[in-house]
Amino acid sequence: MKLKHLTSAEVKELAKLVQEKEELQEKVSEIERKIQTLWKVGIKVPKKRIEKTRVSVKRRGPEKGSIPGHLKNSILEALRKAGNEGLTVKELSEKLGVKINNLYSWFYTTGKKTPGLIKIGKSKYRIEESTVEPEAMEKSEKDEKIKNQK
Structure with a gap:
């Protein structure tokens, strides 16, 4: 889409869509803030996927089911x-x-x-x-x- 060929109706439609997008982004950020405050209070909310990928430290010694017999x-x-x-x-x-x-x-x-x-x-x-x-x-x-x- 070339800017030279845009009509005024298309520009108004784009402006309306951008404004709607910004409103939705604001709502999402507000929801995320509420989730964070609830999580800090003690209600468990699932962590983001990035935090789950941490490498765990392997403990020494046999694990629970590994002792033969x-x-x-x-x-x-x-x-x-x-x-x-x-x-x-x-x-x-x-x-x-x-x-x-x-x-x-x-x-x-x-x-x-x-x-x-x-x-x-x-x-x-x-x-x-x-x-x-x-x-x-x-x-x-x-x-x-x-x-x-x-």
């Missing part, structure tokens, strides 16, 4: 405490703070191979102490001591 030991300990009544997978999930699907997967794979683990109902398990190897019990007790020392 930790899930197995915690499941067996919880079932031992429950006694002959046993526990459902949902109850175990709530007690241990583990996702329920992870527990179902564990029982389907590792649980089948674990001596002393008995299924007593629909998604309900218990542990029979007489069939559990004493070495496994000692190992879980040692792991608990190591975990408590950290």
Whole structure:
């Protein structure tokens, strides 16, 4: 579009659109100021995408789920405490703070191979102490001591 060929009607239309654009920009900046004041007061508002891309510092040591046998030991300990009544997978999930699907997967794979683990109902398990190897019990007790020392 060449400026020489603009008519007065087109110039008026452009001026009107520019004015409308400025009004909208002012409204947006006012909304952003309100959001910032609410955020400072304590109401959580999602941060901008730029702030989310910060690089996090990696901590040293094993992460939560990376200790081998930790899930197995915690499941067996919880079932031992429950006694002959046993526990459902949902109850175990709530007690241990583990996702329920992870527990179902564990029982389907590792649980089948674990001596002393008995299924007593629909998604309900218990542990029979007489069939559990004493070495496994000692190992879980040692792991608990190591975990408590950290």
